[in-house]
Each structure stands twice: as structure tokens, then as C-alpha cells.
Amino acid sequence: MKKDFGVQPYLFPMPTYMIGTYNEDESVDVMMMAWGGICAEDMVALNLEAAHKTVANIKARGAFTLAIPGIDTIEESDFFGIASSNKMADKFERTSLHAVKSSRVDAPVIEEYPLTLECSLEKIEDEPYGLRILGRIVNVLADDKVLDEKGKIDPAKLNAFAFDQMQNGYYAIGEKVGQAWNSGAGLMKRD
Numbered sequence: 034m035k036k037d038f039g040v041q042p043y044l045f046p047m048p049t050y051m052i053g054t055y056n057e058d059e060s061v062d063v064m065m066m067a068w069g070g071i072c073a074e075d076m077v078a079l080n081l082e083a084a085h086k087t088v089a090n091i092k093a094r095g096a097f098t099l100a101i102p103g104i105d106t107i108e109e110s111d112f113f114g115i116a117s118s119n120k121m122a123d124k125f126e127r128t129s130l131h132a133v134k135s136s137r138v139d140a141p142v143i144e145e146y147p148l149t150l151e152c153s154l155e156k157i158e159d160e161p162y163g164l165r166i167l168g169r170i171v172n173v174l175a176d177d178k179v180l181d182e183k184g185k186i187d188p189a190k191l192n193a194f195a196f197d198q199m200q201n202g203y204y205a206i207g208e209k210v211g212q213a214w215n216s217g218a219g220l221m222k223r224d
Contacts, residue, residue: 042068046195046206051110052079053098053132053141053149054090056118061125061132061141062090065102065114067196072167077152079166083159086118091166095154096138099168100146103192104205106130109145111203137172147176147191 047067054062064087068080077099081088091097102110109128116124125132132141137151152168179190189207197204 042198045197045199046204047198049102049110049194049196049203050079051098051100051102051113051143051146052087052091053100053143054087054096055094055140056086056090056122057093060122061143062087062118063113063125063130063141063143064118065110067198075170076155077150077168077170079168081164081166083164084119088164088166091154092157094139096135096140097152097154097166097168098135098138098140098142098149099152100143100149101191101193102146104194105192106145107194107203142174147179148186149174 048070050066050069052064052066054064056062064085066079066081069078072078079097079099087097109130112128113124116127118124121127131144133144134140135142135151138153140151142149142151150170151172151174152170154166155169156167158165158167175186179186181187181190189209191207193206194203195206196202
């Protein structure tokens, strides 16, 4: 038996991404988002409401960073999702996080976030179903602490967390449970 929930945005896991931009006074703005992700080899898509200060900043600067927060920053990251820079000018300063200017795009890199995509604005699509911002990935920065012995990013070391749209929770992710393009390979063979 299955229960019918109607039309809901119920997918799990939902990502938790942090969008970093600069305000017009050069102060740092960070916003948590869950509706977006990779949409091409070198592109990200952000589905946002047009009224966000972050959207105005992206339009003005033509750039943003997109970072994956770790569990160690869950308090600050959640705060960035509930506080609005339209109403709270010192939003970033209220946290203990640190930002440096990206050397590739006009946006901040938050030092405590272990993985950051530096992105240039490619296109803004204002559709009846919502606003989509497309960004071109110009570089990926990863903290040494999340690299494996071969120098590759180890997702387990990110200590990332996912958002649960159904009960508004956060869930730790990171345990590897299979190998992509291999775990199901046995089903390719038929006698």
C-alpha cells in the first residue's frame, strides 16, 4: 500500500549548497539553497526566488561561488538559510566564518567550506515556473583535509549533509555503499 501525497517537492536527498556573493558595499553574502545542482559538464543551475539579495548580487557581479558545507558548520549554514540579507546587513559577520576573495571570479570563498565551485554567470532564465541561474564552473577548490592519498576529493571526508524536504531535517552523508557503473554490472550479463 502507498499513501498519496499529491504534488510536493519530495525528493531525497536534497543537496545543501552555499551560494557566496558580494553585496554592493563589498560585504559578504552567503545563502543556503537546495534546489539546484550540476546541469552540464561545466555548468550549475540554481533555482531561486527573484527577491533574494543573492540574486541581485549575482546579476550585479556576474559571478558567485557554490560550496558544500560540512556538518561542522551546520549552525552557520542553517542560519544562512533562514536569515535574509535584505533584512540583515551583518548576516555574514554574525557567524565565525571567514571569507577570502576568489582569484578567478568576483565572489567570496568561505574558508570553512571544504569544497567550492567558482562560477561565472552564464544566463538567467525567468520562466513561469521560477527563476533559474546558470553558472559556468571556472574552477573547483578543495581543502587538503578532504583529499585522499592520491590527491582526489574523498566525498566521505566532506562530512556533507543533505536536506529533507519532507520533515525539514538535515542528514549526514558520506558512507560509500557501492561503486558507480560497477555495482549493477552483473545484471548486464544474460545467459
